[in-house]
Amino acid sequence: MSAEFRLPVGGRIDRAKPVRFTFDGKSYEGFAGDTLASALIANGVHLVGRSFKYHRPRGILTAGSEEPNALVGVGRDEAHYTPNLRATQVEITDGMVAESQNRWPSLAFDVGAVNDGLGRFLPAGFYYKTFMWPAGAWAKFYEPVIRRAAGLGRAPQAADTDRYTQRYAHCEVLVVGAGPAGLAAALAASETGVRVILCDEQAEFGGSLLHERDTVIDGRDAEAWVAEAVATLCSRENVRLLTRTTAFGYYPHNLVGLAERVTDHLAAPGSDLPRERLWQVRAREVVIAAGSIERPLVFPENDRPGVMMAEAARIYANRFGAKPGNRAVVFTASDSAYRAALDLKAAGVEIAAIADLRPDPTGAVVERARADGIRVLPGTSVQGTSGRLRIRSASLGAVVGGATETVPCDLLLMSGGFTPTLSLFSQSRGKMAWDEALEAYVPSVSVERERSVGACRGIYGLAEVLADGHAAGVAAAGKGASDGAARRFTVDAEELGHSGHRGITPHRRDASRVKAFVDFQNDVTAKDVKLATQEGFRSIEHVKRYTTTGMATDQGRTSNINALAIVSDALGKSVPEVGLTTFRPPYTPTTFALFAGQARGELFDPVRTTPIHDWAAEHGAVFEDVGIWKRARYFPEGGEDMHEAVARECRAVRESVGIFDGSTLGKIEVVGRDAAEFMNRMYTNAWAKLEPGRLRYGVMLREDGFVMDDGVVGRMAPDRFHVTTTTGGAPRVLNHMEDYLQTEWPDLEVWLTSTTEQWAVIAVQGPKARQVLEPLVEGIDLSREAMPHMSVRTGHICGVPTRLFRVSFTGELGFEVNVPANYGRAVWDAIFAAGQPHGITPYGTETMHVLRAEKGYIIVGQETDGTNTPDDVGLGWAVGKAKRDFVGKRSLARPQMQRPDRKQMVGLLTSDPATVLEEGAQIVADPNAPLPMKALGHVTSSYASSVVGRSIAIGMVAGGRGRIGETLHVPMPGGAIAVDVVEPVFFDKEGERIHG
């Protein structure tokens, strides 16, 4: 019943819990605790994918997140489909559906494999040298073909429905990696009572200890020691343990991003659980215990299914009870592969031979292998392999001369030694150094408050690793006395020598004809790397980019050092002289939606609404987005479209009264002894003489003299101004003010407070406005004489305190009722009710735009675009000529700002009153001029005005005021439209209504 290659006993799988899954449509059984890779191996499946370029059959190479070959698509339906997952990390669940990628029509027979035969014509960078003829053919013809051939998996076809969440956490010590070093560090740090977070990308803590057989730590076997360590950590309240959690990015100031996979390993996750959780951890100290990765050997045909890292094979046998083959050849430059050979032999794998690159391997484990009857061939390398969908044999030959021997096998285990995992350290901007003795890059100078421990800094002996972790844990906690830091662990484990090999292994084949892979996934061979150096690519970054070595989804985890060695060889430079490519986040690929978290749909960006919003929604308003605000654009009645609704709303305001929600306007309270002086400096206008109780329209410039914002300002008291800004400009204006206040004029005694959210603003506009408000107001005389245009009074309305503005952005008699936001809705309701006898009409932003355009009032951001002076937009009168200084004054004095041919605001009337110009359309003198035409300006605002009875438009036109009376042209795709240039006021030119 059980899978053919499942060992009868052993491993950390739960044999009581069988799990069924499918791979490429075929059903298999594994056990709880299996990864997809271990379950497939237990079923004798090694062919799992096709390579990127040559579509070569590929098997499972590793047992970890560094896997370059075994990439699969997993998902029961399209909404849950994820491409490019590493089978070595996917935990199987009942009913899981997995498929291989990058093959057509099937994994065993893939048409794309013709590329393999054409390999000699497709060396590194071939695409830079060809596909250039005929002109334009690249994008039309070649590129689509290349694109189809490239890519690995396929995108999901449907939107993911899972949830993702985010958490922020702080701790004294974050430990990344829970192998022996990380566990020891977490134990030591947490013992002091400081907050510790320990994370590991695997499903279980323990790292390499989970596949040790005869190792004893402090008298307990390795697995028991791990269990006890984890139990101890669990029992401490100051510890947070995160399995299946990858530290993917190391950001400035010890911010580390963790990706926790919460439900992928569950067959039927509860709906309350997110699929993944993003942790943003700010740690005082970080301990990196990320371990090391076994390095492949680069030999001819080293990529066939069945070629596997020696340590990975050991993991499959010891930890998963899965036998990776029946007959193995081992190819090594390091002792560790002997230990693997011995473990596999014990698991029933026949070890045909160990080919050791070293001329004279010695040491306990070597002797043990010999004693166990394993054939050890010193000074021998693999010359090549055979087998199409699975390795069938390896040919072995002495490094120096002699015959080769073909050894049948279904498994080839290789080990080129170990490479410390430096990704996170490098991301932290720590400096790496080449260690001659270890022949590896190791962490040298930390930049953050960080320390690396154990294998990731080249320490391998288990006792040393544990002691290293412990010491770092104590130091990171910062509590222990330095003498207490050392702790000895008694360890009984195999002692291994540490050596290795980098770059291509010696062989006697024609190097120009064989494929010896450096980067498995991207199909980069040793030849490709050498070709790059031959073509003058000398920086390792250039070689990487030209050959694409190290740019696959494993980011060169298994290939970087081999590529580096080949380059250093080819250039005759030492490895450190060649340098190392930069490690970039994330450590392993990280889900897009994890970053988005809850920021999705409605929550994508907060929605800002006014106190009147619900009323508007109930009354059928159509809203528009203005920044993050929702503003009512118009209130259609009975099937009206926007134009009909706006025409009706406009007429109501001009003929009777309208009500408008102005609450989104930015509001800033400017208070203090020097408030008037501050206003004088920030705005072009003069403020000193503005009396309390009066309003003034203010214009604010940037330092370069261009209009930045505008708004009506009320002087509430000698030392207090109620400033309003545009809706979108509020934060910008406050920042601008604060910037000047804090950096330029710290001597001024002024305080700025944003009050946008504190005031609801209800504009009541139209000839009947006073009649509507009068009965509701207490303590304010609204009469024309007592409260003229541009004045402000405080008092009560409907019993609520108010700052009542008499102001108009419509050209009609108008008031803006400011009341505390919480009363906004109640006051609005009361005004609306009081207005009923007058047919009070709610209007939206669109009507507001039309009404102000009829009067020629500008909207900053519509008439202006950051290149206009006040004079350009007809606001020269608002610039206090006599003022000593204000922001932008000096810039306004520049000759360019005075030129008569600057773009100036004018009105535009089409000869056909029904023609409404398109906003943004260009204005030219001669519509028949050839392209490129010289534009004189453009249309900034354009509407059909029901009140004026025709279309009206505003434009910015070069020398515009001097062109009043001229006819210009607006070229459109269907022909030019003639326009008369006029004064930009279309209604009540004398401006009398406002004083009504």
Add this chain to the structure above:
Amino acid sequence: MQKFSGLSLFAKAFSSHKGWEPQWRSPEPKAAYDVVIVGAGGHGLATAYYLAKEHGITNVAVIEKGWLGGGNTGRNTTIIRSNYLFEESAALYDHAVKLWEGLSRDLNYNVMYSPRGVLMLAHNVHDVQSFKRHVHANRIAGVDNEWLSAEECKAFCPPLNIAPGMRYPVLGGALQRRGGTARHDAVAWGYARAASARGVDIIQNCEVTAIRRGPDGAVQGVETSRGFIGAPKIGVVAAGNTSVVMAMAGVRMPLESYPLQALVSEPIKPVFPCVVMSNTIHAYISQSDKGELVIGAGTDAYTSYTQRGGLHIATHTLDAICELFPQFRRMRMLRNWGGIVDVTPDRSPILAKTPVAGLYVNCGWGTGGFKATPGSGNVFAHTIARDEPHPINAPFTIERFRDGVLIDEAAAAAVAH
């Protein structure tokens, strides 16, 4: 220069590609050159190439502190378009697009210019107004740019979400069909190879540490980590480091340097046919020939030289990508990096003579200079060779900030990739 072609590739295959020569020389620096270019990014290399090709000035060195193409040229998301608002900009960027069209053959290097269309999305009324203004302005400037409805956007880019209930619904978009992408490394390498073949020395791993000026104030050459190199004309093309290099000659630049980020997904089969940009919610996306989704993020709020940006910036962009393209939610980020961009107050570049005799500067491309590479190099070479600007770059002076004659592309687009 060895000719690259399908035929030569085929022929070399039979000698196991032993016949390929280095694509550029790696000479020792000479004591002096007629022109020294500081910075071997795309713009610097292109400048050198056109100096040699169009002005016969071949005694040129391009000096690079790292490896050629390793700055923003090799870090950008390669969006190419020319539908800028102002005539001056449209002329400059369109000059580049015209050169892109023939660049592979001019350089004999496949730079993979792929005009598959750049679609800029409008999400609110203000966007619509602004993009329509662009469309109209571009039309009479002779630059292609067209307005698409939301449905037309969806037809052009099937993965796009145009559901009306989105937080920021797609109201339409401006499409430039000649816009697209190119392979950034190939641009640097192609120019390097072609310039080198014409005699230009490219000196890598050589940092300029000072600019020497004579008693008359004119430049005399540069001090470098490999010694003094004389030159009567120096062109500074150092992108994010321009302020630092120009300060060596005592010139203060109106620039701020910010980290700008990009990221790619794991490679997938073709699914994304064009380039989509959304300035309003900060997302820029295309799919590379290798299959990776190439995504541009925003700049940090603070100036910095660190070549990496904050996590929250990349996060914010992925929010937007997931909203606009919900089918990519389960895709995974493979690599994330940053570059330092040099930003001017009006978001338009500076391509000009400077107050120092013999010193020229090409900078301020900010978040969007890759697209301009050929055009910029072309007119900057003219400026250096003739000691006066080409009509196309004449408006792009340093003095415009003093005088207030801005070419304010910032007004229209918060970030102009």
